[in-house]
Amino acid sequence: MDRRFLTVLGVSLVFALVVSSVFYQMTARSGGSRKSDATDSKDIVVTTRPLGVGVMIKPADVKIAKVPADGFPKGAFTRVEEVLDRPVVSNILLDEPVLEGRLAAKGSGLGLAPTIPVGMRAVAVRVNDVAGVAGYVLPGMRVDVLVTGRPPNADGNITTTCLQNILVLSAGQTIQPDARGQAIQAPTVTLLVDPTQAETLTLANSDGHIQLVLRNSSDQTIEKTPGRFITELYGGSRRQNPVKEPAPKPRPKPVVTAEVAVATPPPPAPPPPDQVVVIRGTPKPVEVIPNRANN
DSSP states (O other): OOHHHHHHHHHHHHHHHHHHHHHHHHHHHHHHHHHHHHHHEEEEEEESSOBOTTOBOOGGGEEEEEEEGGGOOTTBOSOGGGTTTOBBSSOBOTTOBOBGGGBOOTTSOSTTGGGSOTTOEEEEEEOSOEETTTSEEOTTOEEEEEEEEOOTTOSSOEEEEEEEEEEEEEETTBSSOOTTOOOEEOSEEEEEEOHHHHHHHHHHHHHSEEEEEEEOTTOOOOOOOOOEEHHHHTTOOOOOOOOOOOOOOOOOOOOOOOOOOOOOOOOOOOOOOEEEEOOOSSOOOEEEEOOGGGO
């Protein structure tokens, strides 16, 4: 055989062996990484449908999925039993992992109760409309509360802002917007307040007329308003509540003491009149000069 042919054949065989070895190593590494990924995955509980606020989780609402162990989110669950019969306090989307911060404790109740923070109160008030949207309001909005009434000893009604930047928890029987995000017509609105604000809101709702005013949720400013009297509405001057003058103190009664009869001293004797002795020869008559005080 030709020597040149043998040399080419040998070089081709060596090259084929090198290529086969490289391809085998790449295939082996790919299979090893797939096995490693399969062994490093972890179970996680995800939702089978969107879950709104106040929903009690049932077995049909969740399922088990696989995620990489290094991508397991903090606060997630690995068993379905850990999330059953727990109310949702924040909306959860479809196929979203269920996290501890989105759920209330088991047995904390249904509806609004799990969504009320510790130390806060939910107060329902009846309103006629919400300014700017003709009676429509959505949970999650921020409102100011105005009250109109007649203060004691006032000559007319006054409108004043009693609460500001209050969160709307629910409108009527609904505690979240519908799927289309449309507003809800509701004459009853539940507001999230602290205990002191709850007293103010209850008194305003019973003694006057409540009006809600929508505000931008990003506006956290608290304005100081003096209120408006009905006289100012018609161009009159501002009339303050009349100040009552303090009642005069009663005068002390005179102390009556027993009168003691005292003898009246006699008037003093009149002074003796002035006398002048006139000598006329032998006789010495005495002449009386009348007293000037008697003149």
